[in-house]
Amino acid sequence: MIAILIGTVIAVFWFDRDGLKDQIDGHISFTDILYFATVTVTTVGYGDIVPVTDTARMIDAFAVTPIRIFIWFIFLGTAYEFVIQKIVEDFRMNRLQESLRGHVVLCGFGHSAQIAAQEMIAKGHPGEKVVAIDLLEDRVRAAAEGGFVGLLGDATSEELLGKACVGNAKAVIVNTRRDDTNILVILTVRHLSPKTKIVASIRDDENIKLARLSGADLVVTPTRIGGYLLADAVETRHATPFLCDLMSTGGQMVMDERVAEPDDIGKTMADIKGGVVVHVHAIGPDGDREVPFAERDSYVIRPGDRLLMILPAPPKVRPT
Numbered sequence: 001m002i003a004i005l006i007g008t009v010i011a012v013f014w015f016d017r018d019g020l021k022d023q024i025d026g027h028i029s030f031t032d033i034l035y036f037a038t039v040t041v042t043t044v045g046y047g048d049i050v051p052v053t054d055t056a057r058m059i060d061a062f063a064v065t066p067i068r069i070f071i072w073f074i075f076l077g078t079a080y081e082f083v084i085q086k087i088v089e090d091f092r093m094n095r096l097q098e099s100l101r102g103h104v105v106l107c108g109f110g111h112s113a114q115i116a117a118q119e120m121i122a123k124g125h126p127g128e129k130v131v132a133i134d135l136l137e138d139r140v141r142a143a144a145e146g147g148f149v150g151l152l153g154d155a156t157s158e159e160l161l162g163k164a165c166v167g168n169a170k171a172v173i174v175n176t177r178r179d180d181t182n183i184l185v186i187l188t189v190r191h192l193s194p195k196t197k198i199v200a201s202i203r204d205d206e207n208i209k210l211a212r213l214s215g216a217d218l219v220v221t222p223t224r225i226g227g228y229l230l231a232d233a234v235e236t237r238h239a240t241p242f243l244c245d246l247m248s249t250g251g252q253m254v255m256d257e258r259v260a261e262p263d264d265i266g267k268t269m270a271d272i273k274g275g276v277v278v279h280v281h282a283i284g285p286d287g288d289r290e291v292p293f294a295e296r297d298s299y300v301i302r303p304g305d306r307l308l309m310i311l312p313a314p315p316k317v318r319p320t
Contacts, residue, residue: 008067010037041068093163096149100165103129107155107185108176109139111133112201112222116173117148131164156184156193167193174216175201183207183214190215198267246310254313260305269296 010033020028027195041064091102104247105122106113109132117130127147133155143150153160166189174185174250182200188198189198200216202208203223211219221257233240245251256275269277283304291299 010034021210022077040064071184097163097165100131100149101168102170103131103165103168105161105164105166105169105172106130106132107161107174107182109134109143109150109171110175110177113173113175114142114146116175117143117146119249121147131169133160133164156181156188158188161188161192166196169193169196171199172195173199173201177205179207179211183211186211186216188216202306249313252313254311256309256311258307258309260301260303260307264301264305264307265303267299267301269293269299272301272307272309275309277307277309278309279306281308 006251020032035259104119104125109117113132117132121127128149130143131151132140132143132148133151133153134143135152135154137152140150140152151160151164155161157210172193174182174189175184176185179202182202186198187202189196197218198216199218199220200211201220201222202211202219205221205224208219208221214286229240229243232243246253246255264272269280277296278293280299280301281288282291282299283302283306
């Protein structure tokens with residue numbers, strides 16, 4: 001666009017070159033026209049070449065000046081995009097970072113991560129407390145349109161993870177398209193924040209141990225879980241829908257994990273009311289252990305134990 005406008009000015013000055021005067025040698029060449037057009041469009045000129053006829057002055061006032069103003073608007077717009085907009089974005093990011101506490105960072109915002117974000121919203125997690133990082137602009141845009149905070153870039157970048165405030169995050173979910181990238185993200189997050197909970201999605205079984213050694217607190221293998229459900233569906237009709245219902249917030253039942261309350265102490269798993277205790281993470285003087293459902297009638301709950309329960313889903317509030 002700018003080249004076309006400058007070319008137009010050069011053509012106008014060339015055809016009206018008799019109305020111009022070179023104060024140096026008195027001769028107007030094409031090089032002089034090129035120089036004069038460039039200087040006139042970008043500045044107000046230096047006085048070495050000047051219009052001397054009324055026609056030349058009118059052309060400069062009513063044709064070239066609007067083009068000069070328009071080009072300056074283009075320059076200012078470009079400056080806004082690359083400078084002013086960056087300042088505004090930096091200010092917005094600083095304000096955002098001040099508010100990010102107890103949030104969840106999603107490294108990778110593919111289909112499964114989008115479902116995870118929607119589930120967190122359904123469980124009551126505020127949308128502005130979910131930060132999605134992805135390399136694809138359309139996914140970041142989808143995150144913003146969904147009410148989340150979207151950051152465009154590589155989740156392995158320390159700078160970008162710093163902008164996402166992983167050190168103040170409740171958890172980081174690592175779910176990029178490749179296991180090796182996931183492990184690199186885990187290492188970077190763990191380096192930045194030794195205590196933040198990291199949940200990683202790993203596709204190949206051989207990489208599970210490596211993900212844990214890299215610092216992941218919990219490793220989820222979608223391919224293995226999907227395989228379990230598919231195999232179970234061959235022999236049963238209702239078990240797979242039941243499990244899917246249990247995992248979703250929109251189902252009839254929900255999974256709940258809580259610390260044993262004072263009223264629970266001294267009771268067996270079977271004695272707990274309000275739901276079914278299916279598993280206990282026991283805290284003991286000899287170390288922690290997992291208590292299976294088979295011990296529900298014999299294991300006595302102690303202070304600090306964590307109970308995994310199946311509860312009826314809370315009633316949905318219908319809009320009036």
